[in-house]
Amino acid sequence: MRIHVQNPPDDPAFTVTPALWDAAAARAGAAAAGHTVSFGTTRADFAAAIPTAEALVGDKDVLRALLPAPAPRLRVVFVANAGVDNLAPFDWLPPGAILLNNRGTHAEKAGEFGLMALLMLLNGIPAMVTDQRAGVWRKRWGGLAAGRAVTVVGLGALGGAVAGHAMRLGMVVTGVRAHPAPHPACAAVVGTDAIDSVLPGTDFLVLACPLTQATRGLLDRRRIGLLPRGAGVVNIGRGGLVEQAALCDALDAGQVSGAVLDVFDPEPVPPGDRIWTTPNLIVSPHTAADDPASYLPRSLDIFFAGLGALAAGRDPATRVDPARGY
Amino acid sequence: MRIHVQNPPDDPAFTVTPALWDAAAARAGAAAAGHTVSFGTTRADFAAAIPTAEALVGDKDVLRALLPAPAPRLRVVFVANAGVDNLAPFDWLPPGAILLNNRGTHAEKAGEFGLMALLMLLNGIPAMVTDQRAGVWRKRWGGLAAGRAVTVVGLGALGGAVAGHAMRLGMVVTGVRAHPAPHPACAAVVGTDAIDSVLPGTDFLVLACPLTQATRGLLDRRRIGLLPRGAGVVNIGRGGLVEQAALCDALDAGQVSGAVLDVFDPEPVPPGDRIWTTPNLIVSPHTAADDPASYLPRSLDIFFAGLGALAAGRDPATRVDPARGY
Numbered sequence: 001m002r003i004h005v006q007n008p009p010d011d012p013a014f015t016v017t018p019a020l021w022d023a024a025a026a027r028a029g030a031a032a033a034g035h036t037v038s039f040g041t042t043r044a045d046f047a048a049a050i051p052t053a054e055a056l057v058g059d060k061d062v063l064r065a066l067l068p069a070p071a072p073r074l075r076v077v078f079v080a081n082a083g084v085d086n087l088a089p090f091d092w093l094p095p096g097a098i099l100l101n102n103r104g105t106h107a108e109k110a111g112e113f114g115l116m117a118l119l120m121l122l123n124g125i126p127a128m129v130t131d132q133r134a135g136v137w138r139k140r141w142g143g144l145a146a147g148r149a150v151t152v153v154g155l156g157a158l159g160g161a162v163a164g165h166a167m168r169l170g171m172v173v174t175g176v177r178a179h180p181a182p183h184p185a186c187a188a189v190v191g192t193d194a195i196d197s198v199l200p201g202t203d204f205l206v207l208a209c210p211l212t213q214a215t216r217g218l219l220d221r222r223r224i225g226l227l228p229r230g231a232g233v234v235n236i237g238r239g240g241l242v243e244q245a246a247l248c249d250a251l252d253a254g255q256v257s258g259a260v261l262d263v264f265d266p267e268p269v270p271p272g273d274r275i276w277t278t279p280n281l282i283v284s285p286h287t288a289a290d291d292p293a294s295y296l297p298r299s300l301d302i303f304f305a306g307l308g309a310l311a312a313g314r315d316p317a318t319r320v321d322p323a324r325g326y
Numbered sequence: 327m328r329i330h331v332q333n334p335p336d337d338p339a340f341t342v343t344p345a346l347w348d349a350a351a352a353r354a355g356a357a358a359a360g361h362t363v364s365f366g367t368t369r370a371d372f373a374a375a376i377p378t379a380e381a382l383v384g385d386k387d388v389l390r391a392l393l394p395a396p397a398p399r400l401r402v403v404f405v406a407n408a409g410v411d412n413l414a415p416f417d418w419l420p421p422g423a424i425l426l427n428n429r430g431t432h433a434e435k436a437g438e439f440g441l442m443a444l445l446m447l448l449n450g451i452p453a454m455v456t457d458q459r460a461g462v463w464r465k466r467w468g469g470l471a472a473g474r475a476v477t478v479v480g481l482g483a484l485g486g487a488v489a490g491h492a493m494r495l496g497m498v499v500t501g502v503r504a505h506p507a508p509h510p511a512c513a514a515v516v517g518t519d520a521i522d523s524v525l526p527g528t529d530f531l532v533l534a535c536p537l538t539q540a541t542r543g544l545l546d547r548r549r550i551g552l553l554p555r556g557a558g559v560v561n562i563g564r565g566g567l568v569e570q571a572a573l574c575d576a577l578d579a580g581q582v583s584g585a586v587l588d589v590f591d592p593e594p595v596p597p598g599d600r601i602w603t604t605p606n607l608i609v610s611p612h613t614a615a616d617d618p619a620s621y622l623p624r625s626l627d628i629f630f631a632g633l634g635a636l637a638a639g640r641d642p643a644t645r646v647d648p649a650r651g652y
Contacts, residue, residue, distance in 0.1 A: 128610055137595050141613055
């Protein structure tokens, strides 16, 4: 297969080098054999490669800026990203090409971030940081993890990893997902349409689902009001999952006791936005799921696994369904 | 045995009620049989009980304020605290009485706090909170726990629990303690006198040892300088373990990239102290190890275990050695 890797022009940390490529190909074995690869960073590089390319690899925003383009032989577009909400609608995808993402890459890092965020809520760190900003020493007693009720919305790579960590600390995890199949880390799983039924029993709510037409604004003012007073919120999905002003209001009022947010709407959070000064809120700048050291190697492993599946006539595990949006 | 419980006059959360006592006695079984108990909160209550008391139970500061006192029959003083540094020298202890503490009570809570603090350092949360205070959106890439080098000073209940959590996330833990016996969560253990040899290879340093003559000022300016640039520091032991001004200087200079501190010298941190505004520093108000819901029940379990050991002619596991200081 003729593969073209289009790298960002100026971001060495997210550049697929020939050395990274060769190492991934060696790990992949047969799935990586017999292909030829080119690497580019400029629009001219892309223009030279696209007429013959059968697979494209790159960051979603890099590729999206260059597509659509005449790509008569293109079969696979692989984006080194998990959330593809800003690629919808997917009409830019050349005919005959399928879209693969790198979901799974982020699981370990996001799982550890989610574990951290739950423990921060449990220990009252968001409130302590607010006290610290005011120079106030005030005891706030936390508690033990065991027995606390955690609701995780989205049980893909990210949510599943967070649920696993929470379960191992003895927390009682309820999962929420589109199709409520059981999950090994969850005591119960309900469909997204039943989320209202589990919010009142939730100590800590973790949002880890994709942003789609079905999930936009999922945690709106009404649902925030269904949480018990003093609940905590974690968002490692997308900012658009939350009615941000309503969450800030709930933090101001103490209805929500703390929040650890990695994603916002918009990003970056603008200067002067109330997010910066809302009490009991921790701002993480959309870095929860990314580990530069392992990011590209894992992404390439997932790409080659996808090629291997295609060669074997199977559907790649990370194929994006444009209708579903993830 | 004639047991007197002296409660604080005004702190219901830390008051041993007859109900808590009876529940603990029921759990203890034989070790709690045949005793009589009285409860007091005032100086008069104490004066009435002490001539005949054979065991005293209470908060260290409550008991210390009432002792020494003529206590001809006293054999056991049990303080519902682990750190007894501010009780030294122990010359207030009536002759013939031994001192027991409640070490072990704090392990689960402190272990979870330590796990959280390590993940916060790994994810750059102290720096993010500093950015947030300035209203600045700045990406800071964290990493994965696996393979990171954690040094835990003190492998008692607290340090051992933190080491266990760190090991389970794949961190490589080096223990430091007075007598360098192996520890199941540690890849290596060195004596406190060899701490200088392990600091240069430390990503995250956790202080979880008692404050004694031997450990006061352990993390001084010179040793902070032995840490690699960008290391992180957690203190859940005592503020006096650290040369606080030197740590603030190292945070100001970026030599230490983040710190999560639960203990300070002095406490409370005074208004206007530079601790409040030092960058990349998280202030937790000495609550890391305490879970009010389980604190007194666990303390009483440890007290009755101590009585059981004495009845069997064994040394109680939580006996404080005045010479050693813990």
